[in-house]
Amino acid sequence: MEHPHAFNVSGPRKLPSINWKDLINSTWKDPNYKRTVMACFIQAVYLLQLDAQENRSKENGLAPKWWKPFNYRLVEALIDERDASIFGAILEWDRAAALQQLLLIKPSGAPRAVLALRGTLLKAPTARRDIQDDLRFLAWESLKGSVRFAAGLTALRCLSDKYGSANVCIAGHSLGAGFALQIGKELAKQGVCVEAHLFNPPSVSFKSVGGMVWTRIKSLLPLRGGGDGSRSVVETEMKQWMPHLYVNNSDYICCYYSDAEVSGGAKVFVAAKGKQRFVEAHGLEQWWSDDLEMEMALNNSKLISRQLQSLYSSKNP
Template sequence: MGRIPEHRRSVAASLVQGVYILERDRQDKRYGHNALAPHWWQFFHFQCIQILVDQVDSSIFGAIFEYKPYTPNYLGHPMAPQHGPPRYVIAFRGTITKPETRKRDFKLDGQLVLNGLTRSTRCQNALQAVQRVVTQVGPACVWLAGHSLGAAIALQAGKDMAKGRCHIETYLFNPPYASVPIEKLKDPYLKNGIRIASSVATAGLSVLAKGLRKNPSSQQYDPFKVLCSWIPYLFVNPKDLICCEYIGYFEHREKMEELGIGGIERIATKNSIVSLLSGALGRDGEAPHLIPSGFLTKNMVGIEQDITLAHGIHQWWKSHPYWHSELYQMR
């Protein structure tokens, strides 16, 4: 199941779908043999050993799955995590627009845009769950996975662990990029001009903000640089307004390097206008959606015109000849 990259991606997406169905089973009161969610993990020989519940609306937003292989001693083999399925997968769902969940989910979506998601109890509980599992078995035996809002939570948990040099294999499906989707502009010259102007402005504000800090020595540690060797898998659709800007984010950085002004872009890559304003107001100034490295897969299929299709998790659990993948790594 886990030896081929396509299989690993399909399994991760299916387990995320399982979390969606777990919450829908709860809302529709489907229990026992009537529950639909187990089909999404039992086919791959996983068991759901823990559900993660939001303290505010009592909804299920995540789950921890344990792999139960046919071979009794499989997980005891030292090479098992690298060449096969993980021992545990921690998966997070995205926004559900049904009445029982939409108020809480929409609020978290708003906090995401304003860089406030990390302060939410849902995000904090997710990180605590990840830390517990990693403490038990180590990072090599664990995967993180999430879709949409859940991808933002998985990304933040993965970043927090990576800052402690604990790298977890992470699958991010349609991860939100909290910015205007410049990638959707048709004119390439206008698009590139806006990106360059934005990079220069962001870099300038970043240098200014750094100069205004009272304790510059405390800024010697650069958490963004620590993240360079952590490479999550990102799966985006160019027609999805929520995640498509990741394409321009990575591609523009390479173009700036080619133009010989990569230094400006490296500064800009670490920050967003919102994060700089948040930092100036004394809040956490880190932009949670910004990462230095990633293995980006684009779904270029032409039929995905509707936003609900372009943003759906369904597109990622099956192989497709129109996908294009590329590694981006800041050094």
């Protein structure tokens, strides 16, 4: 019996076949295809850890089937030194595999390398450290104190130095999306803007909820003095980096990212399926589903604006 996480069982059904024609009209320029591939790469990271936990070998492992159809190869697995779990992976364009499909060069829009980061696995032995970082975000709305942040930042910086930031992507789901957002922001502060695809990024923290309450209170109070003259400068800088956020309003972990604001700062896509159960709304599988319907809600949200503004300000948190 096939494993429920096998690519041919739960993976995308209507993948276009990549061949020499992509050298003329690249499938990678289709944002739906790129979103699908990024989600599959993150699923591969989940399965790398599960393969290790369930003692599957490289020959019968589930994870490779989630990157090989797209002509990528695993270069390095990122290991959490606290529990030896796999939390991320570096995938690079596999030229040898692509040549078998008569792809002499990499199609336009295909990244040279991708850093993919998984979210929380509620299964020993990694559950303890995953939850520890979940609580870190909940308490501080920051993941910078985690060893995973430092390892991810080093990996992404090295890839950007090697291939150029325009040829690299970072992608993450849930907790992994939280890391990807903060790692991407850290590099953006240094003028290195890497394409980012963030699925169900965490938006709920004591800080964000408290900030929303305070914003409501301030809206009831009369304004004093003029506006902040530095705001337009910050907003201009924010537009230099435009991460792609994929959220579902039935997912209470990420739903606050769809709280609208007028200024630019991120591309926020909202799953348009109506009311769903949390497990479905927070799941990664929805983002490669054939019947996925999305709406591009806005160019920004109040939450992403505040988070980006904090990193482009002169004072680091």
